Amino acid sequence: MAEIIRMPKMSDTMEEGVIASWLKKVGDQVKSGDILAEVETDKATMELESYDDGTLLHIGVKDGDSVPVDGVIAIIGDKNEDVKKILDELDKNKTEDNPISEVKENETLVDNNETPKVEEKVSDDKLEINEISVDEIIIENKSRIKASPLAKKLAQEKGVNLSNVLGSGEGGRIIKKDIESFSGVQDTDPKSNQKEIALPKIHSKESYDEIPVSQMRKTISKRLAESKFTAPHFYLTMEINMDNCIEGRKKINETSEIKISFNDIILKACAVALRKHPMVNSSFLTDKIRINHHVHIGVAVAVDEGLLVPVIRFADNKSLSHISAEVKSLATKAKTKQLQPSEWEGNTFTISNLGMFGIEEFTAIINPNDSCILAVGGIKNTPIIKNGEIVPGNIMKVTLSCDHRIVDGALGAAFLQTLKELVEDPIKILV
Numbered sequence: 001m002a003e004i005i006r007m008p009k010m011s012d013t014m015e016e017g018v019i020a021s022w023l024k025k026v027g028d029q030v031k032s033g034d035i036l037a038e039v040e041t042d043k044a045t046m047e048l049e050s051y052d053d054g055t056l057l058h059i060g061v062k063d064g065d066s067v068p069v070d071g072v073i074a075i076i077g078d079k080n081e082d083v084k085k086i087l088d089e090l091d092k093n094k095t096e097d098n099p100i101s102e103v104k105e106n107e108t109l110v111d112n113n114e115t116p117k118v119e120e121k122v123s124d125d126k127l128e129i130n131e132i133s134v135d136e137i138i139i140e141n142k143s144r145i146k147a148s149p150l151a152k153k154l155a156q157e158k159g160v161n162l163s164n165v166l167g168s169g170e171g172g173r174i175i176k177k178d179i180e181s182f183s184g185v186q187d188t189d190p191k192s193n194q195k196e197i198a199l200p201k202i203h204s205k206e207s208y209d210e211i212p213v214s215q216m217r218k219t220i221s222k223r224l225a226e227s228k229f230t231a232p233h234f235y236l237t238m239e240i241n242m243d244n245c246i247e248g249r250k251k252i253n254e255t256s257e258i259k260i261s262f263n264d265i266i267l268k269a270c271a272v273a274l275r276k277h278p279m280v281n282s283s284f285l286t287d288k289i290r291i292n293h294h295v296h297i298g299v300a301v302a303v304d305e306g307l308l309v310p311v312i313r314f315a316d317n318k319s320l321s322h323i324s325a326e327v328k329s330l331a332t333k334a335k336t337k338q339l340q341p342s343e344w345e346g347n348t349f350t351i352s353n354l355g356m357f358g359i360e361e362f363t364a365i366i367n368p369n370d371s372c373i374l375a376v377g378g379i380k381n382t383p384i385i386k387n388g389e390i391v392p393g394n395i396m397k398v399t400l401s402c403d404h405r406i407v408d409g410a411l412g413a414a415f416l417q418t419l420k421e422l423v424e425d426p427i428k429i430l431v
Contacts, residue, residue, distance in 0.1 A: 002077030002086050003052045007067045010041045011341050013219050016068045017041050019061050028056045030076055037073075042219035044344075045337040048073075055079045058087070066215070146173035154179040214305045224365045231284070232404040235363050238416045240423050242379050242394040248426040256321055263299070263353050264324040266376055266398075268429050269422040271295045271316035274349055277415040281348050283369040284405045298347030298367060299327055301334040308334040309367055311347045320429075351376060361397045371406040372415075375399040396423075 007017050020038040024030060030050050037048045058075040061067050075086055145162050147155070151174045155162050158179065165182050167174035213221075245265060252260050274281040274295050283290045295316040298309040310330035312323060333339045350367040355378035364375040377397040384393030398419070402412045422428050 002057065002075050002081050002083075003054070004072055004086075004090070005036065005048075005050070005074040005076060007039070007069050007071045007073055008048070009069045010039065010046050012345065013223060014041050014069060014215075015218075016066050016071075016215065018066045018215055019063055019073065020045055021063050022059060024056050026056055026059055030054060030056050040215055040337075042215040044339045050076065052076050057081060057083045146171060148173065148175050150176050151179050216303075216305045216308075220306045223368055227366050227368050231366055233366065233401050234404050234409070234412075235399055235401055236409070236412045236416055237361065237397060237399045238420055240396045240398060240420050241384065242396045242423070245423050245426055246379075246394055252320065258321040258324050260320050260324050261327075262355070262379070262396075263351070263376070264320055264327060265426060265429070266353070266374075266419075266423060267297055267299065267312065267315060267323055267327070267351055268318075268320055269419055269426075270349060270351060270374060271297060272422055272429055273415055273418040275316055276418050277411065279411055280372050280407055280415045282371050282406055283348070284371065284403060285369070289406055292348040294348065296346050296348045298344075298350040298370075299330070300350060300352040300364075300367075301331045303335050303337075308339060308344060309347060309350060310334055310339060310343050311345065313346070350374070355379065355396070361399060363399050364401050366401050366403055371403045372412070373401045374419075375401065 010017065018040040020040045022037045024034070024036050030036065031053050032051055034050045035047045036050050036056070039046050039048050054076040055078065056074060057077050057079075059073070060075075061071075061073045067073055072090060075083060077086075146167060146169075147162055148169070152162070154160075154176060155165070155174075160179055160182055162174060165174050165178050166172075168178055169175040242262075245262065249260055249262065249265060274297075278291050278293075281292050281295060283292070294314060296311050296313045297315045298311050301308050301310060310327075310333070312318070312326055312330075315323060318326070330339070330343060333343065347367060347370060350364075350370055350373040352364045352373060353376040354362055355376055358378055360377045360380055362375050362377065364373045366373045375398065377399075379394050379396045381392060382395050383390050384395065385391075386393065398416070400412050400416055402409075
């Protein structure tokens with residue numbers, strides 16, 4: 001009995017997959033557990049495993065083509081089975097499931113009680129067309145003046161009054177060379193006194209490239225659009241003095257085998273702050289609000305095709321060195337498309353850091369189904385007031401995007417205040 005291989009749903013957001021490459025070809029013997037193909041989903045490239053023994057009888061999708069979830073991609077069965085019969089049966093079932101009559105191109109459906117309209121054909125000899133010579137345009141300027149379109153345009157550019165030009169064309173028509181050789185009285189129009197500007201010649205042509213939208217980019221577009229237009233966003237920005245954090249990080253890295261980044265410290269500080277403000281660690285689920293007791297923080301990672309958000313689970317219970325090692329490992333997997341669903345699902349809060357790119361301040365769109373996302377800018381050396389004096393300092397701006405259905409302004413501000421206290425005095429993170 002032949003088995004139909006369909007496109008599986010490999011993630012909660014997957015709607016279609018792309019066959020990156022087939023690892024088996026038609027006629028190959030296949031055993032349960034063999035990898036048939038590599039499938040590119042919206043977040044990673046994953047392996048498509050066979051659950052049946054037999055011969056690969058049919059491949060319905062070429063490398064690089066996309067298939068919707070549950071779409072037929074291959075058939076496995078006995079070597080002598082009639083593939084055509086199986087495909088015909090699939091087409092028949094598809095037609096029965098979608099009993100919509102097809103209308104051929106240029107064919108019109110007509111009601112049985114309605115008399116079809118017949119377009120009246122008009123013969124060419126009934127049409128009368130008055131041919132107009134484009135070259136002979138009559139310009140009304142006190143008297144009737146004949147001039148070619150090119151001469152008219154050139155005269156306008158040079159500020160020449162056509163009534164002062166003697167035409168050398170047929171019937172006294174003014175042509176291009178008459179304007180070019182004219183050196184007589186100019187029009188009194190102020191515009192005529194403008195000097196002719198010689199523009200450089202530009203030799204170029206319009207061109208563009210078009211690339212197909214990847215599964216990842218399609219999902220990013222859909223989910224962030226849903227978030228932006230469903231969740232009412234508002235934004236809170238706060239400055240954090242990073243002087244103590246810079247000094248603390250320096251001391252930690254002098255003894256730690258794993259180098260700690262500022263992003264690791266911010267992530268840990270957010271995890272601790274979320275414990276004190278659980279409503280920021282929640283989700284809006286239409287008719288209820290889920291307050292999460294666990295703290296899973298997503299870290300936005302830029303990859304070639306878009307953005308992935310690997311998740312640091314139970315971040316509040318992990319040390320800085322543990323967080324740092326895990327972030328580095330997941331970021332590498334994200335960039336090489338090796339992330340597994342368990343590593344990108346389940347975030348309760350998200351951090352997006354563009355400080356390393358020189359961005360001082362920005363706003364981010366909330367990652368579904370979080371209630372907030374923190375946008376982290378770069379550290380900027382700037383004058384600050386300390387003990388009544390102006391001294392050099394290091395300031396970092398953070399912006400919290402909040403879902404107003406869950407988080408109000410006062411709650412968001414309280415969370416940022418806690419975060420500020422933790423980052424400005426990093427020893428408190430460890431308490």
